[in-house]
Amino acid sequence: ATAKLMSVPPTLKMVPKTALKQDVTLRTLETTAERLKNWGKWGPEDEVGSLNYLANPEVLAGVAEIRSGKTFTLGVPMGSPAGDPVWPGRRQARRVNTVDAGLWMAGKGFPIPGGAQYSDDMLVIDVQSSSQYDALGHAWYGDQLYNGYDAATTVGAMTKANIMPIAEKGIVGRGVLLDMAKYRGKKVLDAGETFTHDDLLAAAAQQGVEIRKRDVLLVHTGWINSYYDGDTAKFQNANFMEPGLTHSKELVEWFAEMEIPNLVTDTIANEVTLDPASGLSLPLHQALMRNLGVVFAEIMNLTPLANDCAADGQYSFLYTAAPIKLVNGTGAPVNPVVVK
Numbered sequence: 001a002t003a004k005l006m007s008v009p010p011t012l013k014m015v016p017k018t019a020l021k022q023d024v025t026l027r028t029l030e031t032t033a034e035r036l037k038n039w040g041k042w043g044p045e046d047e048v049g050s051l052n053y054l055a056n057p058e059v060l061a062g063v064a065e066i067r068s069g070k071t072f073t074l075g076v077p078m079g080s081p082a083g084d085p086v087w088p089g090r091r092q093a094r095r096v097n098t099v100d101a102g103l104w105m106a107g108k109g110f111p112i113p114g115g116a117q118y119s120d121d122m123l124v125i126d127v128q129s130s131s132q133y134d135a136l137g138h139a140w141y142g143d144q145l146y147n148g149y150d151a152a153t154t155v156g157a158m159t160k161a162n163i164m165p166i167a168e169k170g171i172v173g174r175g176v177l178l179d180m181a182k183y184r185g186k187k188v189l190d191a192g193e194t195f196t197h198d199d200l201l202a203a204a205a206q207q208g209v210e211i212r213k214r215d216v217l218l219v220h221t222g223w224i225n226s227y228y229d230g231d232t233a234k235f236q237n238a239n240f241m242e243p244g245l246t247h248s249k250e251l252v253e254w255f256a257e258m259e260i261p262n263l264v265t266d267t268i269a270n271e272v273t274l275d276p277a278s279g280l281s282l283p284l285h286q287a288l289m290r291n292l293g294v295v296f297a298e299i300m301n302l303t304p305l306a307n308d309c310a311a312d313g314q315y316s317f318l319y320t321a322a323p324i325k326l327v328n329g330t331g332a333p334v335n336p337v338v339v340k
């Protein structure tokens with residue numbers, strides 16, 4: 001039986017079967033995967049996958065791109081009263097104030113020698129509901145996660161290929177921004193608009209930047225930023241259809257050959273929500289994340305960086321990020337820093 005990709009909320013628009021141009025199922029992905037899969041490449045206990053490509057030379061390649069000292073943080077606001085953009089079914093982060101001046105006004109404050117007072121918050125969060133890194137075990141099919149770990153290891157708490165090893169390693173290397181919105185002559189790509197690795201290469205050529213082996217790829221679509229510009233209706237469940245990369249055998253081969261460690265985008269799920277050709281939802285989570293161990297980082301604010309790259313013509317930089325060390329996490333919040 002064809003395994004399901006992940007639970008797609010029933011409110012998502014589905015492509016009618018008759019419109020499908022390709023007969024692609026998750027089992028078809030397996031045919032490509034058999035040749036390219038990185039399982040076992042870094043040992044039976046590996047949990048960071050293609051991040052293994054980021055070693056000292058790759059860090060220095062990133063440092064070599066620093067020219068002006070300009071810095072950019074890529075995280076989006078978390079827990080905004082006006083709402084955060086989230087995948088259907090997920091809840092936005094909730095910050096709850098637990099200690100404030102009122103406690104001392106009511107005579108119930110914790111007594112501190114000297115009389116100092118303080119405030120505290122607690123945070124309740126779906127870890128994939130804001131700028132975040134996904135653990136490599138976050139998505140799977142066929143009862144196996146990245147590196148062959150049993151899907152049962154996700155039950156109750158993700159004990160294998162969770163976010164902790166990624167958080168401990170950190171991600172530092174040469175980053176390249178590929179501005180797909182600019183390449184298509186738009187401020188923001190349309191709902192469901194697709195592009196391929198050939199488009200990434202064409203955008204790079206237009207921008208005058210070289211994509212090198214082991215680069216961290218940052219893909220700007222304008223999508224997340226459009227939410228903050230007030231275009232929020234398209235983020236509602238019934239309309240939800242993000243633009244993004246589409247699956248093809250050639251794309252997977254290109255990611256494998258280029259040894260891409262990390263794909264970073266300004267969309268919630270890093271790829272088109274429903275592939276128009278196959279009707280599959282999120283096949284790159286399987287073909288890249290599960291099979292190659294390419295690490296995904298999502299919901300990034302890339303528009304200010306994209307605007308700056310367009311202004312100074314510098315599309316390569318030092319990329320640094322480390323998700324928080326959430327024990328057994330399926331992912332974890334992050335606020336990456338780019339230095340140009």
Ligand code: UVW
Pocket residue numbers: 006087128134139268269270296298
């Ligand atoms: C899903 O898992 C649906 O998406 P993401 O990669 O954003 O967590």
